[in-house]
Amino acid sequence: MSAPLVDISSVSHRFGQHTVLKDVSLKIEPGSYTILLGPSGSGKTTLLSILGGFVTPSEGKVFIRGEDCTSVPPAKRPTTTVFQDYALFPHMSVGANVGFGLRMQGVDGATRAAKAREALALVGLAAAFDKKPHQLSGGQRQRVALARALVIEPAVLLLDEPLGALDLKLRRQMQDELKAIQKRVGTAFIHVTHDQEEAMALADHCVVMNDGRIEDEGPPERVYARPATRFSATFMGESTILAGTVTEATDRTSTVATPVGAVSLPGALPVGSAVALAIRPEHLVLGTAAGGVRLGTAGVSDVVFQGSFKRVLAASIEDPSVQFIAKLPATATVQPGDTVAISCDTDRIILLAD
The missing domain is CATH 2.40.50.140 (Nucleic acid-binding proteins)
Known part of the structure; x- marks a missing residue:
């Protein structure tokens, strides 16, 4: 059996006296779409921040591609993060926004532009290269943020409630598009949400979190049909x-x-x-x-x-x-x-x- 792409080993984290993660261990396989599902305060966003390098855990280790990345800063680990607010630069064109990560890596302008166009085409926004973010809809801005994350070819793409700001119809449309894009690029996606329907629509690996621990994990069909715990049975659908x-x-x-x-x-x-x-x-x-x-x-x-x-x-x-x-x-x-x-x-x- 091949080694996991991401191996989270016995990770705990405290903010002051408050423990938000309690001995969490999790393996992420290459090419998988993993959903971290749970209520507010369950620890899912903290775990994503640890994966992205924005937080160093109080205890435990994080391995990516077999390398210890526990204390590696965000810019030097093979991950990128898409945030809920997209964080696009309003004064830059869409093309410049998408190519920004490549610019920070020292990639020349012509190569940046070519790769940015390819990434925008991947998310269905080839015609938006010269536009400004304010000229786009919420769903289009979300896809620009996705293209900007994918253009640097990360081993793992981290998504922090990326659809939370969208209306219901657009959110469902973007769920379909996210899954299709993930299949095309083959990058492992790790996506945080509290929306059980979103989890079931997107995940091939669902991780249910509660009070800083993993309550249940596995294919969403199994987690729904045969939940391991009372919490999982009531949070992943009703019972x-x-x-x-x-x-x-x-x-x-x-x-x-x-x-x-x-x-x-x-x-x-x-x-x-x-x-x-x-x-x-x-x-x-x-x-x-x-x-x-x-x-x-x-x-x-x-x-x-x-x-x-x-x-x-x-x-x-x-x-x-x-x-x-x-x-x-x-x-x-x-x-x-x-x-x-x-x-x-x-x-x-x-x-x-x-």
Whole structure:
């Protein structure tokens, strides 16, 4: 197996008495699109700053291409960073902005211009070479910042919430363009966001962070379908969480007592152990699921039409502290005040590690 492009080894960091990263280890493979996902204060931006050389960790090491870059300044490591505010020079042309990093490297003017044009063509802005940043839209300025970062051919491109300032439609368009550009250039992208939809749209490697630690990591499909922890299950998409206790177990199945009834799960679990079960909204059924498990009845409290589906909130009749979150077809006739049966296919129930 080839060595990772980036190897973050046991990194911790403190600002004064406040610890923002706690023994974080992470490997990034060449050509991957990695998303650091988490709420504000989870440590994801600090970790990106350490990768970019803007912050030196209190403990631990950062290796890029097998070399110790822990204390190497930003200009001397094989990374570039695209910030949320783009940081374009307003007095320079777009071409000069894109070529600025090459200018700092001592590249001659003709070569800078040629490479800047190539980079602008890569992001679909070949015609903008002589324009000024203020003449461009927000999405176009974002692509100029991307071209400026890519033109120096970094081993790793770091993106700090680069789409945060864009409206929803433009953000989704730029998600498609970012992924397409990353595939074309083959550079490893490491992208910070708190937007779970953005993470699932872009990543082939998703890293969920919380309170300075990595909660879960892997392909986004696995992290969503089989989250490792309760936090991951509730941050990477929504989930209904059921607390339970294992009451019976055989070699192949275990029975878990929950506030809404007994649930049978595959696999042997220790009798008496406390567990947490998660169910994604699209896997809850209002009514009876063929071959599924009944989860009692619930009173519908809210129905929100969201275009392609309806998001339904319902409180369990058996235990009102249990709030079911269901995602139903847009044509579903459910409405607030209805009392409905709740069920789920047993195979769709997620056993959480915590």
